[in-house]
Amino acid sequence: MSVDSDACLALRTALDREGGQAIPIDYPLIVPSAMLNDPSQRGLLVAMLGRLPIDHVWLRVVGLGADAGPLQMSRYLSAVAGLHNLGKPVIADHLGGLPGQAALAFGVVSGIAQGIGERERFDTGDWHKPAKPRTDDAKFGRAAxxxxxxxxxxxxxxxxxxxxxxxxxxxxxxxxxxxxxxxxxxxxxxxxxxxxxxxxxxxxxxxxxxxxxxxxxxxxxxxxxxxxxxxxxxxxxxxxxxxxxxxxxxxxxxxxxxxxxxxxxxxxxxxxxxxxxxxxxGNDVPRARVAALRSGGVPKSATGKP
Ligand SMILES: [Zn+2]
Structure with missing residues (x-):
């Protein structure tokens, strides 16, 4: 994470130097649920992200997806609400189905991102394994x-x-x-x-x-x-x-x-x-910040309007 954080700072410096001051940075945060759910570890994450020159956090929680169960969902809802102190819009990335809609409806995230009928869950479980060898006549894609x-x-x-x-x-x-x-x-x-x-x-x-x-x-x-x-x-x-x-x-x-x-x-x-x-x-809980639409390369949030 310290490597990521240094890279993010270096990116900001490079963009600013080249005239890209108006280009916002989206920070993809990949995190295991256990770390996100633990208040002290989450505090460290928030402190780290708070120091970075970023505009949005794209949150990918390992092992969480459209098929999440009740316990996993309730933990997720309260953990993500714990990121609101950052004051940045949080996008639930790779989160589809009911869990994605629930996170939106409950206001804990500013937006959701998923593929169409895929990428509705995020896993890193096979990242360390070599890709399966393909035979020449194998069909591309997954079973419909x-x-x-x-x-x-x-x-x-x-x-x-x-x-x-x-x-x-x-x-x-x-x-x-x-x-x-x-x-x-x-x-x-x-x-x-x-x-x-x-x-x-x-x-x-x-x-x-x-x-x-x-x-x-x-x-x-x-x-x-x-x-x-x-x-x-x-x-x-x-x-x-x-x-x-x-x-x-x-x-x-x-x-x-x-x-x-x-x-x-x-x-x-x-x-x-x-x-x-x-x-x-109840109803009067703080909700995630609205993710600003970008127009002409300038994030609206830069003008103070959400
Ligand atoms: Zn239909």
Missing amino acids: RVSIPGLNRTLTRAELDVLASAKNGRRICGCADRACCKHGYDSMVADPRGHAARQFFSSIARLEAVPDLRRETFFLGHDGPMAKADRTAREIKALRPDAAEAARHNVDPEALMKRLADHSRTTEKIRTTLETIHETR
Whole structure:
């Protein structure tokens, strides 16, 4: 970290020398959850970052992602709030799904960044391992995964087809947003990335339309993302997929349904945990600083306007 910090200072000096005084510096902070969650270690981080000439902190927490459980999420929410003393906007980088939306709704981060259907979690676990050798005929990319609207989880195409074979399966798993997927289930599986991108942007737009101090209530409320994820998870776990269809796709239906039942339990626990946090801390909690939009290379924050 001292190397990083020296490099950051040297970058500022070099930019200023070359006439780049208006160029802001984003500092990507990669940190293990244990370090972020520990108040004394977090204090050291804040002290270090506080000395740096940076404009935004991009926070990547090792092992945290769209699949975070209730405990991990509640720790994250309170730990990131501990970075607010810095007075700099904090962007949750590589954080997708419900945890990303919760961090935004609870005002602990100024923004979130993720890929479309990927980079929704951050891991350094394999950084020290050499890359897997590739054979020439291996296909590029990962197996296509499809996100079910509101469920906060992705499934492979085969798993989804198995679920769709159940009674009501296509309706429950398919995209009901006709502006997003014109022909519901079929459009969704034909263009999973387009579907994921549109759903992500509309979820952010819905949150943005709610005033800051009402966002937690909206997020947890009856029509909010949390309740919807909980409801969808319950509906999906109750599906009874067709055994022949499962065999045809080489999917073990019992293992699949067990995973989905576990997912539903976790989602319910996340909901109760976030409700408790909301009830105990109330509405008037300090929120993360607004991340300024840059126009013409000059950060608006430099003019004093957020
Ligand atoms: Zn869709």
